[in-house]
Amino acid sequence: MSSNNWISSALRALAEHDSGLEAPAEVETRVLAAFRKKRARRKLKTVALASLAVAAGITLFFARIHPQPKQVAPVPVRQQPIAVAAAPTPLPKATPKARPVKRQPREVVTQFFPLLDVAPPFESGELLRVTVPASTMRRVGLPVNEDHLTDRVYADVLVGQEGLARAIRFVSYEQ
Amino acid sequence: MILTDAALLEQALTGAEDAFTALYRRRQGGVYRFALQMTGSTAIAEDVTQEAFLALLLHGTRYDEARGTVASFLYGIARNLVLRRLDRRAWAELEIDDECAGPEDLLEDLTRRESIEQVRQAVLSLPPVFREAVVLCDLQDSSYEEAAMALGCPVGTVRSRLNRGRAMLARKLRGAAVV
Numbered sequence: 001m002s003s004n005n006w007i008s009s010a011l012r013a014l015a016e017h018d019s020g021l022e023a024p025a026e027v028e029t030r031v032l033a034a035f036r037k038k039r040a041r042r043k044l045k046t047v048a049l050a051s052l053a054v055a056a057g058i059t060l061f062f063a064r065i066h067p068q069p070k071q072v073a074p075v076p077v078r079q080q081p082i083a084v085a086a087a088p089t090p091l092p093k094a095t096p097k098a099r100p101v102k103r104q105p106r107e108v109v110t111q112f113f114p115l116l117d118v119a120p121p122f123e124s125g126e127l128l129r130v131t132v133p134a135s136t137m138r139r140v141g142l143p144v145n146e147d148h149l150t151d152r153v154y155a156d157v158l159v160g161q162e163g164l165a166r167a168i169r170f171v172s173y174e175q
Numbered sequence: 176m177i178l179t180d181a182a183l184l185e186q187a188l189t190g191a192e193d194a195f196t197a198l199y200r201r202r203q204g205g206v207y208r209f210a211l212q213m214t215g216s217t218a219i220a221e222d223v224t225q226e227a228f229l230a231l232l233l234h235g236t237r238y239d240e241a242r243g244t245v246a247s248f249l250y251g252i253a254r255n256l257v258l259r260r261l262d263r264r265a266w267a268e269l270e271i272d273d274e275c276a277g278p279e280d281l282l283e284d285l286t287r288r289e290s291i292e293q294v295r296q297a298v299l300s301l302p303p304v305f306r307e308a309v310v311l312c313d314l315q316d317s318s319y320e321e322a323a324m325a326l327g328c329p330v331g332t333v334r335s336r337l338n339r340g341r342a343m344l345a346r347k348l349r350g351a352a353v354v
Contacts, residue, residue, distance in 0.1 A: 023207040
């Protein structure tokens with residue numbers, strides 16, 4: 001028998017002898033326990049992220065309902081010379097005018113733009129109304145004037161059951 | 176329907192326990208034997224098997240089906256874990272467990288057992304680079320391509336290491352036979 005054949009058959013004998021050897025059952029138990037622990041941690045992380053997204057959405061929603069009062073720069077008022085009147089003339093009686101009907105602004109929305117390349121199957125979700133800088137519109141390919149990139153615009157964000165923001169649409173109001 | 180290793184891994188990474196269990200049961204034996212034949216220690220082989228599958232969970236997304244099989248990816252992980260342990264402990268200090276020999280009733284006679292143990296000792300005494308080629312290709316029945324992926328080297332290197340490893344084994348076993 002040549003040296004190569006002899007070595008091959010010796011190694012084959014060892015391989016056959018060891019072929020039934022396996023890791024003990026305790027190893028499987030430990031590995032599966034680690035797998036479950038990791039899966040539970042990942043679920044917890046998903047829930048935490050979803051809660052954060054909802055909390056952020058609620059905060060933004062309330063911030064929109066109660067906007068901060070705008071600071072208005074003082075407008076200089078030109079002083080008119082005061083004329084001294086001889087006698088007060090009676091003011092004509094104001095006739096009641098018909099009030100113009102206040103029209104509710106009409107909401108105009110764009111289509112939804114996907115935010116995930118490959119989204120997991122959608123089961124349920126929430127639509128959150130938020131404000132975002134106008135530059136966000138550019139990211140999905142909508143035209144925005146350079147001067148208005150930092151303006152805030154309303155948007156609806158669709159958050160899936162796993163807490164991921166899946167799509168966005170932009171909202172404007174027409175009088 | 177029997178799912179491929181790659182499909183099982185994909186499902187396991189999304190949290191499917193059934194898929195992970197099936198993949199573990201299908202591949203643990205090979206990983207365990209590889210670690211055992213590389214180190215001669217059942218304790219290390221158990222640790223390596225456990226850590227290799229946990230590492231698969233952590234880094235499984237790096238697996239690329241186009242580059243090789245899940246088995247060779249796992250052997251690559253196991254190999255790194257084994258080498259880390261071989262670095263930590265001097266080779267001379269490694270205890271060779273008698274348990275490696277397997278149950279008595281598997282052996283036909285004492286001569287056969289002795290020869291198998293001689294072969295095992297000879298394999299264990301090879302330098303790690305030659306040993307891993309012999310263990311993967313001759314004992315684990317991996318193809319040259321699979322071994323190359325696991326060892327992170329070209330197929331030609333696997334072939335030459337295997338030839339040198341076999342030649343060294345022949346010398347060692349011939350010497351043992353003379354004694």
